[in-house]
Amino acid sequence: MKKRINKSAIVLIALHVLLLFYSLSGIFSKNAAYQPFLSAPFILLYGGMLAVLFIYAIGWQQIIKRLPLTVAFANKAITVVWGMVWGVLFFGEQINIQMIIGAALVIAGIVWYSIEDGKLTTNSQVQSNKTTSAIDDNQDTLNTAADSQGDR
Secondary structure (H helix, E strand, C coil), rough: CCCCCCCCCCHHHHHHHHHHHHHHHHHHHHHHCCCCCCCCCHHHHHHHHHHHHHHHHHHHHHHHCCHHHHHHHHHHHHHHHHHHHHHHHHHHHCCCHHHEEEEEEEEHHHHHHHHHHHHHHHCCCCCCCCHHHHHHHHHHHHHHHHHHHHHC
16 A cells, blocks of 8 residues: 655655755855955855755745745745754854754744644635535536526
8 A cells, every 4th residue: 555645745855955955055155255266266166156056046946836935934944953064064163052942943933833834724725625615516506507497
């Protein structure tokens, strides 16, 4: 038996992979800042940053076709966490307790928003289904009335 995978979950995972990729632009730009202006390393790093942003822009357009913009933007805050990770791994930056608390608040906010949005989406889908059902019922009534008019 095949398991049915929720399409929204796949899109959210794709969004987070895309945001992780987007956060790499910070690594390129910070490294470019350490290079002499217009030197070969500067141009390569700056070009890498632009390439990341170009690919991100195309991916972002695909994501927002499939997700509400509010959900996509709410999840974008996760790049703060990735920035902290990259700072530690690539630049030897230190993380303090305030940063950890801030990252936890960002993640909690994303999760909270996603849960609430899921409730709103479910409620609006139920309401939409009721409206569609009522429209279908009215159409059936009109069709029945039209058929009985034609029988006379």
